[in-house]
Amino acid sequence: MVRHDLGTATAATDKYDIIGADVPDEMLFKGDLLVASLSESPRNVNSIYYYDDTGSKLFERLCDEQTYYLFRTEKDILDQYAKTISGITGPASLIELGSGNAEKTTLLVGAYVRAYGLTSYAAVDINRSILERAAENILSVSSDLNFLGIVGTYQTGLAEIKNLVSPKLLFCLGSTIGNMHDGELDNLLLTVRSALSPGDYFLVGIDLDKETEILEAAYNNQTAILANLCVLQHLNWRFSGDFDIFQFRHVSRHNKSMRRMETYVESAQDQVISLRRLNFSFHLEKGEMIRTEIMRKVELNSFIMVLSRYGFRQVQYWTDCNQRYAVTLFQLSG
Numbered sequence: 001m002v003r004h005d006l007g008t009a010t011a012a013t014d015k016y017d018i019i020g021a022d023v024p025d026e027m028l029f030k031g032d033l034l035v036a037s038l039s040e041s042p043r044n045v046n047s048i049y050y051y052d053d054t055g056s057k058l059f060e061r062l063c064d065e066q067t068y069y070l071f072r073t074e075k076d077i078l079d080q081y082a083k084t085i086s087g088i089t090g091p092a093s094l095i096e097l098g099s100g101n102a103e104k105t106t107l108l109v110g111a112y113v114r115a116y117g118l119t120s121y122a123a124v125d126i127n128r129s130i131l132e133r134a135a136e137n138i139l140s141v142s143s144d145l146n147f148l149g150i151v152g153t154y155q156t157g158l159a160e161i162k163n164l165v166s167p168k169l170l171f172c173l174g175s176t177i178g179n180m181h182d183g184e185l186d187n188l189l190l191t192v193r194s195a196l197s198p199g200d201y202f203l204v205g206i207d208l209d210k211e212t213e214i215l216e217a218a219y220n221n222q223t224a225i226l227a228n229l230c231v232l233q234h235l236n237w238r239f240s241g242d243f244d245i246f247q248f249r250h251v252s253r254h255n256k257s258m259r260r261m262e263t264y265v266e267s268a269q270d271q272v273i274s275l276r277r278l279n280f281s282f283h284l285e286k287g288e289m290i291r292t293e294i295m296r297k298v299e300l301n302s303f304i305m306v307l308s309r310y311g312f313r314q315v316q317y318w319t320d321c322n323q324r325y326a327v328t329l330f331q332l333s334g
C-alpha cells in the first residue's frame with residue numbers, strides 16, 4: 001500500500017478534492033505577459049489560452065477526430081505497457097501535470113491499483129472543469145481512490161506536491177511538453193527536478209517528427225479550427241477584447257526546420273484590436289498572423305539528451321508500430 005502524506009497542502013479529506021480555486025486568475029493568465037507577446041514579432045499568444053471551459057471540451061473532441069492520431073496512439077501504448085511501467089517503478093505516488101480529463105491515465109492508475117493497491121492520485125491542470133471530469137474518470141477505476149485535483153500552473157501545482165512521499169511517478173502525457181518554447185521547457189524541467197528526489201520517476205508522452213501530410217491533417221480538422229478561433233473568444237471574454245472571429249482564418253502548418261507544427265490565426269483584413277481590460281490596442285494588417293500554439297515534433301534521441309542535461313536518465317521508452325509517438329520513462333539521478 002502506498003502512503004500519501006499531503007501535509008498541509010490539502011484542506012479536505014474526501015475522495016474527490018479539488019484545491020487551488022483561490023489562485024487568482026491574474027496569477028494564471030497574466031495580462032502583462034499577453035501584451036508583451038502580442039507586441040512581439042510574430043505576434044503570439046501563450047497556449048494556455050486554449051484551455052478555458054470551451055477549449056477544454058474542444059480538446060476532448062479533438063482527441064476523437066480521425067486525423068488526430070496522438071490521443072489514440074498514446075492510449076494504445078499505455079494500454080500495452082502500463083503494467084510494465086508499474087513493474088519498473090514499483091509502488092509510487094502518482095502525480096500528473098496537465099491531466100486534462102485523465103482518460104488515458106485510468107490505464108496507468110489501474111495498473112498501480114492492481115499491482116500495489118494505490119490509494120491516491122494527484123493531478124495539476126489550469127482548468128478546473130476538466131479536473132472535475134478527470135475525477136470522474138479516475139474514480140471509475142476504483143471508488144477507493146482519493147483524487148486530489150490542483151487548479152494551477154505546472155509551477156504552482158508542483159509546489160503543492162513536494163510533500164508526497166517518494167518514490168514519485170510524475171507524468172505529463174498528450175505531448176503537452178511539445179507546446180512549450182525553450183524557455184518554458186527549461187523552466188518546467190528545473191521545477192520538476194526540484195519537486196522530485198533522486199530515484200523518482202518522470203514519464204513523458206511526446207509526439208515524434210514525421211511526414212508533413214500526417215501532421216497537417218491532425219491540426220487542420222474541424223475541431224482544431226474551432227478550438228483555434230475560440231482562443232480569440234477566450235481573450236475577448238477575459239480581457240474585454242473585440243476580436244471578431246469571422247475576420248480571422250485558421251492556419252496550421254509544419255515548420256520542418258524547427259521540427260514543429262505552428263498554429264496561427266490570420267487576419268482577413270486590416271483591423272485594430274482592443275483589449276480594454278488591459279488598456280491595449282494593436283493594428284493587424286490583412287494577412288498578418290498571430291501564432292496561437294506550437295507543437296514540437298521531436299527526434300527521440302535529441303529529446304532524451306535534453307532531459308539528461310537536467311539530470312534525468314532515460315530508463316526505457318515505448319513507441320507504437322509506426323513510430324509515431326513515444327512514451328519515455330526517466331529517473332532523476334542522484
Ligand SMILES: C[S@@+](CC[C@H](N)C(=O)[O-])C[C@H]1O[C@@H](n2cnc3c(N)ncnc32)[C@H](O)[C@@H]1O
Pocket residue numbers: 047048051056059097098099100101102104124125126127130152153154155172173174175176
Ligand atoms: C494537450 S492537453 C493534454 C491533456 C491530457 N494530458 C491528455 O493527454 O489528453 C494539455 C493540458 O494541460 C493543461 N495546461 C495547459 N497549460 C497549462 C499550464 N501552464 N499549467 C497547467 N496546466 C496546463 C490544459 O488545461 C490541458 O488539460
